[in-house]
Amino acid sequence: MPEELASWADGPARAAITAFVQRVTTSGGDGYVAPAERVAVVDNDGTLWTEKPMPIELGFIMRRLAAAAERDPDLRGVQPWKAAVERDHGWLGGAVTRHYAGDDSDLHVLLGGFLQAFAGMSAEDYLAASGEYLRGGTHPTLGRGFRECTFAPMVELLRYLEAHGFTVYIASGGDRDFIRSVSDEIYGIPSERVIGTSNALAYQEDGDGASVVYQAQPDVFDDGPVKAVRIWSRIGRRPILAVGNANGDIQMLEFTGGPRLPALRLAVLHDDEEREAAYTQRADELLDRAHRKGWTVISVRSDWTTVF
Amino acid sequence: MPEELASWADGPARAAITAFVQRVTTSGGDGYVAPAERVAVVDNDGTLWTEKPMPIELGFIMRRLAAAAERDPDLRGVQPWKAAVERDHGWLGGAVTRHYAGDDSDLHVLLGGFLQAFAGMSAEDYLAASGEYLRGGTHPTLGRGFRECTFAPMVELLRYLEAHGFTVYIASGGDRDFIRSVSDEIYGIPSERVIGTSNALAYQEDGDGASVVYQAQPDVFDDGPVKAVRIWSRIGRRPILAVGNANGDIQMLEFTGGPRLPALRLAVLHDDEEREAAYTQRADELLDRAHRKGWTVISVRSDWTTVF
Numbered sequence: 001m002p003e004e005l006a007s008w009a010d011g012p013a014r015a016a017i018t019a020f021v022q023r024v025t026t027s028g029g030d031g032y033v034a035p036a037e038r039v040a041v042v043d044n045d046g047t048l049w050t051e052k053p054m055p056i057e058l059g060f061i062m063r064r065l066a067a068a069a070e071r072d073p074d075l076r077g078v079q080p081w082k083a084a085v086e087r088d089h090g091w092l093g094g095a096v097t098r099h100y101a102g103d104d105s106d107l108h109v110l111l112g113g114f115l116q117a118f119a120g121m122s123a124e125d126y127l128a129a130s131g132e133y134l135r136g137g138t139h140p141t142l143g144r145g146f147r148e149c150t151f152a153p154m155v156e157l158l159r160y161l162e163a164h165g166f167t168v169y170i171a172s173g174g175d176r177d178f179i180r181s182v183s184d185e186i187y188g189i190p191s192e193r194v195i196g197t198s199n200a201l202a203y204q205e206d207g208d209g210a211s212v213v214y215q216a217q218p219d220v221f222d223d224g225p226v227k228a229v230r231i232w233s234r235i236g237r238r239p240i241l242a243v244g245n246a247n248g249d250i251q252m253l254e255f256t257g258g259p260r261l262p263a264l265r266l267a268v269l270h271d272d273e274e275r276e277a278a279y280t281q282r283a284d285e286l287l288d289r290a291h292r293k294g295w296t297v298i299s300v301r302s303d304w305t306t307v308f
Numbered sequence: 309m310p311e312e313l314a315s316w317a318d319g320p321a322r323a324a325i326t327a328f329v330q331r332v333t334t335s336g337g338d339g340y341v342a343p344a345e346r347v348a349v350v351d352n353d354g355t356l357w358t359e360k361p362m363p364i365e366l367g368f369i370m371r372r373l374a375a376a377a378e379r380d381p382d383l384r385g386v387q388p389w390k391a392a393v394e395r396d397h398g399w400l401g402g403a404v405t406r407h408y409a410g411d412d413s414d415l416h417v418l419l420g421g422f423l424q425a426f427a428g429m430s431a432e433d434y435l436a437a438s439g440e441y442l443r444g445g446t447h448p449t450l451g452r453g454f455r456e457c458t459f460a461p462m463v464e465l466l467r468y469l470e471a472h473g474f475t476v477y478i479a480s481g482g483d484r485d486f487i488r489s490v491s492d493e494i495y496g497i498p499s500e501r502v503i504g505t506s507n508a509l510a511y512q513e514d515g516d517g518a519s520v521v522y523q524a525q526p527d528v529f530d531d532g533p534v535k536a537v538r539i540w541s542r543i544g545r546r547p548i549l550a551v552g553n554a555n556g557d558i559q560m561l562e563f564t565g566g567p568r569l570p571a572l573r574l575a576v577l578h579d580d581e582e583r584e585a586a587y588t589q590r591a592d593e594l595l596d597r598a599h600r601k602g603w604t605v606i607s608v609r610s611d612w613t614t615v616f
Contacts, residue, residue: 191544
């Protein structure tokens with residue numbers, strides 16, 4: 001069985017995974033879990049694919065803002081369209097940095113632009129546009145297609161879990177429909193098993209039927225405690241296995257298992273500057289908790305023989 | 309194949325269903341739909357099980373309100389606990405009737421009670437309590453266990469659709485977790501395929517992990533246009549087949565199919581006073597639209613040889 005995890009080093013992370021899977025699948029054993037309850041939840045950005053130097057989704061949004069500024073020149077002097085047209089990653093990064101320093105003014109400007117970027121689009125048109133972006137584009141620093149920015153060991157883990165009766169869901173702070181546009185193709189996870197952040201949708205009738213259409217309002221930001229709530233809302237079960245890489249994944253990991261079910265909690269540590277990136281920003285509390293509570297840390301450098 | 313629909317009369321409704329299923333499953337035909345896109349959505353109250361003389365869920369809520377009034381005698385003089393303790397269905401019915409007449413004051417009192425009835429309960433405890441109610445109780449007028457209040461022809465339809473590669477979801481205006489507590493047992497539909505109304509949930513940590521807990525606030529009332537939006541949110545696909553019985557199902561039926569996919573829209577008409585109930589309240593617009601647009605009407609009296 002472990003041979004299936006071919007890109008994993010013969011180390012503690014792989015051992016923890018295979019031991020847990022053996023435990024929950026051993027019929028008659030005290031840790032046995034019925035297949036219907038073998039639910040796994042996996043974060044996306046930084047867990048299933050790279051989020052450096054910036055989340056892949058941001059490029060899609062920037063492109064759409066730039067297109068809007070093409071059509072309406074008045075927007076070109078106004079943020080966030082100005083930054084999108086000028087590819088001013090400094091302004092974008094600054095908005096996020098200032099948010100962490102307590103000043104949300106630019107972040108609100110940025111989010112307002114995000115919401116307007118897709119307002120009025122039908123959900124199907126959005127899926128088509130994001131699919132086109134992800135299939136056609138190249139990652140700015142890795143120089144490979146976006147669909148090849150997934151972590152090979154993680155995709156192997158999805159297959160390994162499925163082969164042992166697990167049902168795997170993506171639980172992401174990123175946009176749900178953006179991920180859905182390629183989730184089946186790159187992860188083998190169909191759209192109904194993608195949970196994520198969403199913008200408000202409205203029902204719109206035409207003569208022949210109806211569509212659901214993006215609104216310029218946020219709906220749910222699927223991060224932190226909301227991840228646990230949304231996992232319950234969507235699945236109606238607790239997961240028994242969860243993988244994340246950031247502080248916003250802590251609550252999802254805590255919610256895993258519970259009084260009646262065992263749990264395996266995994267945290268990806270990005271410590272490989274050479275092959276991917278080395279960073280612990282927005283992961284400090286997660287790593288601290290993993291250390292204190294004995295959660296399994298996956299070191300990109302030590303536990304993965306292949307990254308992409 | 310049609311033999312599987314044993315409780316269906318050899319009439320137009322069964323013919324429409326079998327013709328549609330044959331069309332979407334005929335490989336190479338112009339109406340062929342790949343299995344992954346064969347999504348069906350089915351309403352619950354009045355479609356999968358009876359909603360007369362009152363929704364089954366209401367009894368569960370009343371019992372919980374009465375239990376709260378047992379513990380706190382001060383509540384016994386206050387609505388809606390008073391009505392629950394006195395089993396005053398007149399007050400309850402009146403609150404709903406006055407709502408339709410434009411006076412929402414008692415309905416708000418009732419809803420406030422509903423929300424308080426479960427506040428502070430973990431999602432798992434709620435599931436256990438509603439499962440216990442549904443497994444132990446007897447329907448007030450039919451005199452049979454709640455689990456035997458499902459419509460036999462509809463459960464056959466679920467199996468028939470699954471046998472032809474469909475994935476079926478429940479899309480209900482009733483409470484999601486209430487339905488989940490028995491959905492697998494009575495419908496063969498697992499909790500992750502139940503979409504419905506929800507109260508707000510909060511994440512709550514204890515020393516060992518965390519739970520999600522019911523709050524005294526509403527979250528989403530899954531009816532009318534919201535049904536279409538929530539179907540997209542949960543599935544990320546349009547259904548190609550939908551069954552409803554009330555005006556609140558119109559938008560779900562309109563959203564079915566679309567520019568790229570065929571659709572079968574089915575409306576259950578309750579016209580059998582002898583075997584179940586005869587009523588068109590809150591179904592008038594649906595039936596009118598079904599007539600105008602050629603949607604398939606399922607007559608309980610004519611199309612079902614067995615009801616329960």
